[in-house]
Amino acid sequence: MKYNWLFFLLFLANTLSLNAQDINHYQSIVDTTKNVSLKLASLDSILSKSFRKDNDIFIESSLQYIVIAKEIDSVENAAKKAMNLQYILTNLKNKPRKAITIIDGVLAYKYKIKDSFLLGGLHLKRGAANYRLDLKEAIVDYTNALQNFGKSDSIYVADVYLFRGQANSNSGNFVNAGYDYNNAYLYFESLKDYQYMLFAKQGNITMLSRNGFFNKAKAERKLLIEKLIELDLNEYLATEYYNQALDYQKTGDDINQFQSLLKAEETLKNTSEENSHGFNFIIIHSKLAEYYSNRYEIDKAVSHLSLVDNLKSKIVGDLISESSYYGSKAVYHKAITEYKKAIEFAEKKLISAKKLKHEEEVMDAHLLLSSIYLEMGNYKKSLQNKDIYTSLKDSIFNQSKTNSLAYYQTLYETEKKEKELVEKNTNIKLLEKDNESFKKLVGVSILATLLIFGLILQFKNQQTLKSNKIIQEKFSQKLIISQEEERKRISKELHDGLGQKLLVLKNKLISTGDESSKKMVDTSIDELRSIAKDLHPFQLQELVITKAIKHTLEQIDKNTPLFISSEIDNIDEIFIKEQEVNIFRIIQECLSNIIKHANAEACKVTIKRTNKNITIKIKDNGKGFDFEKKYHNVKSLGLKTLRERTKFLNGNMKVQSKNGEGTIIKFEFPII
Amino acid sequence: MKNPTIIIADDHPLLLKGLNDFLVEKKYNIIGSGNNGKEAYNLIEEKNPDIAILDIQMPFMSGIEVAEKCKINKFDTKIVLITFHKEEILFQKAKELNIFGYILKEFAIEEIETCIDTVSNGEPYFSQKIRRSLHQNSFKGSSFDTLTPSERKILKLIAKDKTNKEIASILFISYRTVEKHRSNIINKLNLEQKTNSLLIWAKEHQENLY
Numbered sequence: 001m002k003y004n005w006l007f008f009l010l011f012l013a014n015t016l017s018l019n020a021q022d023i024n025h026y027q028s029i030v031d032t033t034k035n036v037s038l039k040l041a042s043l044d045s046i047l048s049k050s051f052r053k054d055n056d057i058f059i060e061s062s063l064q065y066i067v068i069a070k071e072i073d074s075v076e077n078a079a080k081k082a083m084n085l086q087y088i089l090t091n092l093k094n095k096p097r098k099a100i101t102i103i104d105g106v107l108a109y110k111y112k113i114k115d116s117f118l119l120g121g122l123h124l125k126r127g128a129a130n131y132r133l134d135l136k137e138a139i140v141d142y143t144n145a146l147q148n149f150g151k152s153d154s155i156y157v158a159d160v161y162l163f164r165g166q167a168n169s170n171s172g173n174f175v176n177a178g179y180d181y182n183n184a185y186l187y188f189e190s191l192k193d194y195q196y197m198l199f200a201k202q203g204n205i206t207m208l209s210r211n212g213f214f215n216k217a218k219a220e221r222k223l224l225i226e227k228l229i230e231l232d233l234n235e236y237l238a239t240e241y242y243n244q245a246l247d248y249q250k251t252g253d254d255i256n257q258f259q260s261l262l263k264a265e266e267t268l269k270n271t272s273e274e275n276s277h278g279f280n281f282i283i284i285h286s287k288l289a290e291y292y293s294n295r296y297e298i299d300k301a302v303s304h305l306s307l308v309d310n311l312k313s314k315i316v317g318d319l320i321s322e323s324s325y326y327g328s329k330a331v332y333h334k335a336i337t338e339y340k341k342a343i344e345f346a347e348k349k350l351i352s353a354k355k356l357k358h359e360e361e362v363m364d365a366h367l368l369l370s371s372i373y374l375e376m377g378n379y380k381k382s383l384q385n386k387d388i389y390t391s392l393k394d395s396i397f398n399q400s401k402t403n404s405l406a407y408y409q410t411l412y413e414t415e416k417k418e419k420e421l422v423e424k425n426t427n428i429k430l431l432e433k434d435n436e437s438f439k440k441l442v443g444v445s446i447l448a449t450l451l452i453f454g455l456i457l458q459f460k461n462q463q464t465l466k467s468n469k470i471i472q473e474k475f476s477q478k479l480i481i482s483q484e485e486e487r488k489r490i491s492k493e494l495h496d497g498l499g500q501k502l503l504v505l506k507n508k509l510i511s512t513g514d515e516s517s518k519k520m521v522d523t524s525i526d527e528l529r530s531i532a533k534d535l536h537p538f539q540l541q542e543l544v545i546t547k548a549i550k551h552t553l554e555q556i557d558k559n560t561p562l563f564i565s566s567e568i569d570n571i572d573e574i575f576i577k578e579q580e581v582n583i584f585r586i587i588q589e590c591l592s593n594i595i596k597h598a599n600a601e602a603c604k605v606t607i608k609r610t611n612k613n614i615t616i617k618i619k620d621n622g623k624g625f626d627f628e629k630k631y632h633n634v635k636s637l638g639l640k641t642l643r644e645r646t647k648f649l650n651g652n653m654k655v656q657s658k659n660g661e662g663t664i665i666k667f668e669f670p671i672i
Numbered sequence: 673m674k675n676p677t678i679i680i681a682d683d684h685p686l687l688l689k690g691l692n693d694f695l696v697e698k699k700y701n702i703i704g705s706g707n708n709g710k711e712a713y714n715l716i717e718e719k720n721p722d723i724a725i726l727d728i729q730m731p732f733m734s735g736i737e738v739a740e741k742c743k744i745n746k747f748d749t750k751i752v753l754i755t756f757h758k759e760e761i762l763f764q765k766a767k768e769l770n771i772f773g774y775i776l777k778e779f780a781i782e783e784i785e786t787c788i789d790t791v792s793n794g795e796p797y798f799s800q801k802i803r804r805s806l807h808q809n810s811f812k813g814s815s816f817d818t819l820t821p822s823e824r825k826i827l828k829l830i831a832k833d834k835t836n837k838e839i840a841s842i843l844f845i846s847y848r849t850v851e852k853h854r855s856n857i858i859n860k861l862n863l864e865q866k867t868n869s870l871l872i873w874a875k876e877h878q879e880n881l882y
Contacts, residue, residue, distance in 0.1 A: 495729070499756055500684045503777050507690050510781045525778045529756065543761060551761055563825040563843045604844035619844060 023049055023057060030064070036072055040065060047081070055088050066102065075112040079122055082106045086125040094317025096129040103129070117156065120149030124160055131163070132319055135171040135357040139164055158187030158196065165203050172359045172395075174207055181207070198227055202240060209247045210360065217247060238267040238280050245287065254291075261288050282308055282321045286328035293328075293335040301332050322352035323361045330368055339376045346372055363392045476644040484536075484581055491536035494528050502528065537584065544572045545580040549587055553605060560595055563602040569609040574671055575649075582645045583616070583669070589638055590618045590665055598622025598663065613651075616667040624663050627655045676722035676792050679704040681712035681738075682754075683730045687777070691725070691754075694781060700788065709733025713741060716749050723772075723791055725784075728755040728762065736762070739769045750791050754780050758802055773797040818860045826853045831874035 026049075029042040043065045050057040062085045069078035082102050089099035103126045113119050127141030142164035149157050165180030185200035201224055209217035221244055228237040241264035248257035264284045271280075285304045292301035308315070308325055315321045330345035346369045353361030366389040373382035506521045537548055550568060557564040575583065587605065594600050600622030608615045631639050639655075642665075646653045651669035678700055682688040688705060695702055703719050706712040710732040716724050724742075726735035733741075739751045752773030753766055766774050772791045775783050779801050790797040819827070829839045836854070840847045854870060863869045 495756055496684065500687055503756075503780075504686050504690060506778055507694075507781050522778055529758065533759070543759065547761055551759065554760075557821045561825065561828075563822060565843060565845045565849075602843040602845075621842060621844070 023054070030061075036068060040068055040074075040077075043068070047084075051084075055092055058088060059085065059093065063102070066106065070105070070109065073112065075106065075109040076115060076118055078109075079106050079113055079118045083118075083121050083125045086129055090129045090132060096132040099129040100126055100133070116148060116150030117153050120145045120153055120156055120160070123148055124156060124163075127160075127163060127167070131167060132356065135167045138167045139171070139173075139176075142167065154187060155191055155193075158184050158191060158193070161187060162196065162200055162203065165200070169203060169207050169210070170358050170360070174211060177207055178204065195231065195233060198224060198231070198233070198236065202236065202243075206243055209243070209250070214247055214251055221247075234267050234271045235280065238264045238271065238284065241267060242280070242284055242287065254295075258291060261291060277311065278314065279318070279321060282311055282315060283324045286324045290328045290331045293332045296335055298332075298336060301335065305329070305332055319352045319356040320358070320361075323349050323356065323358065323365070326352060327361075327364065327368060330372065334368075334372050334375060337375075339372055342372045343369065343376075359392065363389050366392065473644075473647060477648050480582070480641070480644055480648060481578065484578070484585075487535040491532040494532040494535070499525065499528055499532070545575070545584060546570045546572050548584055549605075549607070552584075552588060552591070556591055556595070562595060562600060564605065565602070566605040566607075568605065568607045569614075571607060571609055571614055574609075574614065575669075579649055582648055586642060586645050586667060587616065587618065589642055593638060594618075594620045594622060594663075597625070600662070611671070613668055613670045616669075617664065618666075619662070619664045621662040624657045624659050624661050626659065627657055675699075675701045676788070677701050677703045677719065678723045678725060678788070679706065679712065679715045679719065679721045680725045681706035681709070681715070681730065681735075682727040683708055684727070687727075691780065691784070695784070698785060707731075709735065709738050713738050716742060716747060717745075720747065721749055723752060723788060724749050725752045725754055725773075727777075728753055728757060736765060736769065739766075739771050743769055752787060752791060752797070754784075763798075763802060767798075771796075774802060775799045776801055819857060823853055823857050823860070826850065827857060827870075827874050830854075830871055831878050833871075 023046050026042040026046045030039050030046070033039050033042070043061050046061045047058060047065065050061065052058075062081050065081050066078045066085075069075070069081070082105070085102060086099040089102070090096040103122055107122055107126075110119060110122070113122075123141050123145035127138045127145060130138035130141055142160050145160045146157060146164075149160070161180045161184035165177045165184055168174070168177035168180055181200050181204045185197055185204075188194075188196040188200060201220070205217050205220045205224060208214075208220065221240065225237065225240055225244075228240060241260045245257045245260035245264060248254070248260060261284065264280075265288065268280055268284060285308045289301045289304035289308070292298070292304065305328065308328070315325050326345045326349035330342045330349060333339070333342035333345060346365060349368065350362065350365035353365050366385045370382045370385035370389060373379070373385065502521055502525050506518060506525070509518045509521060537543065537552075543551075546568065550566075553564050553566055556562060571583075591603065591605075594603050598620050600620035603618065603620045606615075606617040606619075608617075627639070630636050631643075643653060646667060646669075649669045650672075651667055654666040654668075655663065656666070657663035678695065680688065680691055680695070680702065682691065682705075685707070688707070692702060692705055703721055704715045706715050708731040709726075712724065712726055712730070712735075713733060715721070716738070724738075726738055728735040735751070735753050735755070739753070742749060742751060750772040751769075752775065753771055754773075754775045754777055755762070756777045758776055763774060773787045773796060775787055775797075776799055779799060783797075783799055783801075787797040787799075825843070826839060829842065834842070836847055836850045839845075840850045843850075857863075858865065858870055861870075861873060863873055
C-alpha cells in the first residue's frame with residue numbers, strides 16, 4: 001500500500017493560541033453591519049486570524065464569505081476562498097465531500113472567472129478532495145485542471161501531472177501514470193524544483209515495484225534514497241523506506257522488510273510534529289504491528305497498535321489511514337485467534353478501500369479475509385475472497401497492461417539513453433572540435449616545419465651553388481692568371497734562353513762566316529721575337545698599358561685591311577700589373593675576334609676615363625653574331641674568357657650585336 | 673776621342689763574355705762590366721766611362737732606367753742600348769732620353785765597332801736594321817709607299833666610288849677626318865687639286881691597293 005498523498009501536506013498546524021477577542025470583534029461587525037463590502041472585509045480579517053488556528057471558525061467564515069461574494073458577483077474572490085478551504089475540509093476535517101460541494105458551487109459561475117490560475121486551481125482542489133473519495137473522479141478533475149491552466153501556471157501544471165500520476169497509479173492505470181510522472185518530472189526539471197522531481201520519480205518507482213519490476217525498482221529507489229538523504233527530506237525518506245518495506249514484503253524478504261520499517265520509524269522521529277504523529281506514523285506503525293502479528297510476537301504488535309489506537313480521531317474519515325489501520329487490526333486479531341473480530345476489521349478495511357477505489361487495498365482486503373476464513377475453517381468464504389482477489393489482480397495487472405508498462409518503461413529508458421547519447425554526442429562534438437583545432441594546429445605546425453626545412457634546404461642549396469660558383473669563378477680567375485704566368489714564363493724563356501743561345505750561335509757564325517746559316521739564325525731570332533711578343537707584350541716595365549694598347553692598334557692598322565680609329569684616354573697607373581694585363585688581353589681578344597670572324601671594314605676603339613670608372617667601347621661594322629648562341633657554344637672559349645677577365649676586374653660587359661649589323665662591345669671597370 | 677773608356681752590362685753571362693772578349697780582342701778600353709742594371713749604374717757613377725753599352729732587360733734596373741738616371745744626374749757617359757727588343761715604342765723612348773746608340777743584339781758583333789766609333793765622335797748611332805724593320809715599306813722609291821695604312825684603306829674605298837660621307841660612316845670617323853686624309857693623300861701623291869684627280873688615280877692604281 002502506498003500513500004503518496006503526503007505531498008499535500010504543505011503546512012504545519014500549530015496548536016492554536018488565537019486571539020479570540022479580535023475574532024469576536026470582527027464577528028460582531030459581520031453580524032451587525034449591512035454594508036456588504038465592510039462585511040467581506042471583516043470576514044477576511046477573521047479568516048486571516050483564524051487560519052490554521054481555529055479551523056471551525058475558519059470554515060464557518062469562509063462559507064459565509066463565499067455566499068456573500070457570489071451574491072455580489074465577486075466570483076473570483078469566492079473561488080480563492082473555496083480553494084483555501086479545500087485542504088482544511090479534506091485533510092483536517094475529513095470532509096472531502098463538503099469541499100467538493102463548495103467548489104462545485106463556485107464552478108457553477110466559472111464563466112465569470114477569467115484568471116486561468118483560479119479556474120485550473122478549482123479543478124486541482126476538487127481533484128485533491130476527490131483523491132480521498134473516488135480516484136477516477138479525481139483523475140477527471142486533474143484532467144480538467146490541465147485544460148484550464150495557462151502557460152504561466154507551469155508550476156501548477158507540474159503538480160497536476162504529479163497528482164494525476166498518483167491517482168492513475170493507485171487505480172491501476174499504469175501507462176497513464178507513467179506518462180503523467182514523466183511529464184511532471186520534466187516540468188519540475190525545467191522549473192529546477194529538485195524536490196518535486198524526486199517525488200515524480202518516487203511515483204514512477206512505486207509503479208515499477210507494483211508491477212513486479214522489483215530489481216529495477218530497487219535500483220532506482222536506492223538512487224532516490226541517496227538523493228533524499230542528501231537533500232535532508234526526512235518525511236519523504238520515511239515514506240520511501242516504507243515503500244521499500246512493502247517491496248521486500250512482496251518478495252518475501254522478511255528481514256529486509258523489518259529493517260526498512262525500522263528505518264522508516266527512525267526517520268519519522270526526525271520530522272516535524274505534525275508529520276511524526278500523522279499519516280506516516282499511522283501507516284508505519286500499523287505495518288510494524290502487522291509484521292509482529294504475522295510472527296506471533298504479540299507483545300510488540302500490541303505496543304505498536306496502541307500507539308496507532310491513540311490517533312483514532314485522525315484515522316477515522318481518512319480512507320487510506322483507515323484501510324491501513326483496519327488491516328493491521330485484522331491481522332492482529334487473526335494472530336490472537338479472535339477470528340470474528342479479525343473478520344470485522346478486514347471487512348472495514350474492504351469498505352474503506354472500496355470507497356477509495358484503491359484497487360490494491362481492495363485486493364489486500366480480500367486476500368486478508370480469505371486467509372482469516374481459512375484459519376476459521378470456512379473454506380467456502382476463503383475461496384470466494386481468494387477468487388475475488390485473483391480476478392482483481394488479473395484485471396489490474398493483466399498482461400496487456402503490464403506489457404504496455406514494459407513498453408512504456410523501455411520507451412522511458414530509451415529516452416533516458418537518448419538523452420545520455422545526446423550528451424555524449426555533444427561531448428564527442430566538443431572533443432571533435434578540440435581535436436579538429438588540435439589537428440589544425442598540428443597541420444599548421446607540420447606545414448610550418450616543412451616550410452622552414454624547405455627554406456633552410458633552399459638556402460643551403462643556394463649557399464652551395466653560390467660557393468660552387470665562387471669556387472668556379474676563383475678557379476677560372478686562377479686559370480687566367482696561371483695562363484698569363486705561363487705565357488710570361490714561356491716568353492721569358494724564349495728571350496733569355498733560346499734567344500740568347502741563338503745570339504751566341506750567331507756570334508760564332510760571324511767568325512766562321514757562313515752567310516746562309518747566318519740568315520737562317522736571323523730569321524729564327526725574328527720569329528722567336530714575334531712569338532715571345534705575342535705571348536707576353538709586357539716584357540718591359542717601360543711598355544705601359546696605354547702605349548701598349550696604342551701600339552697594338554697601330555700594328556693592326558698597319559698589318560691588316562681593318563681600318564682602325566681610336567679615342568684613347570690615358571689609363572696608366574690606375575690598375576696593378578695583373579689587371580692591366582687583363583685589360584690589354586680583353587682588347588686584344590676583341591680585336592682578334594673582329595679580324596678573324598667579323599669580316600669588318602672598320603673598327604673604332606674608345607677608351608674613356610672618368611673619376612669613377614673606365615669604359616672601353618669596341619665597335620665594328622662586321623657581320624655581327626648571336627651572343628647567346630656563341631656564349632653557350634662550348635667550343636667558343638673567347639667570349640667566356642672575356643667574361644672571366646671582366647669579373648676579375650669587378651667590371652661588366654655588354655654585347656650589342658645582331659646578325660648583319662655589326663657589334664658593339666662595352667666594358668666598364670670601376671676605379672677603386 | 674781615341675780609345676774611349678767603356679763599360680758593358682748584360683745579365684746574360686755568355687753574351688757578356690762574348691761581347692767583352694770581342695771588344696778586348698779589338699783593343700777597346702773596357703774598364704768594367706756588370707751583370708745587372710744596378711751594377712752598371714754604380715760602374716758609371718764610379719768610373720765615369722765615356723761609353724756604357726747596356727742591355728735593356730736586366731734585373732734591378734733596366735738599361736732605359738739607367739739611362740734615365742744618368743740623364744737626371746747629368747753624367748757625361750754616352751749610353752748605347754744593345755737589346756733583343758725592337759718595339760718601336762722602345763726606340764722612341766730611347767730617342768727621348770738622348771741615348772746615343774741603339775743596336776739589336778743579333779747584329780751586335782757586326783755593328784758594334786761602327787757604333788762605338790760613331791758615338792765616340794759625338795754622333796748618335798741607330799741601327800739601320802731597326803729603322804728598316806720599323807718602316808718596312810717606306811722609301812721604296814714610289815710616292816705610294818709614303819701613304820699610311822689608313823690613307824691606303826681610304827683610297828680603297830674611294831676606288832669603290834664611295835663618297836666622303838659614306839667613307840666617314842663606314843670607318844666610324846668624321847667627314848672632316850676623311851677630307852683631311854684626302855688632302856694628305858693628294859699631297860703625298862703630288863696630284864692636282866682637282867675634284868676627280870684622286871678618284872682617277874685610285875681607279876688607275878686599284879690593283880696596287882690590295
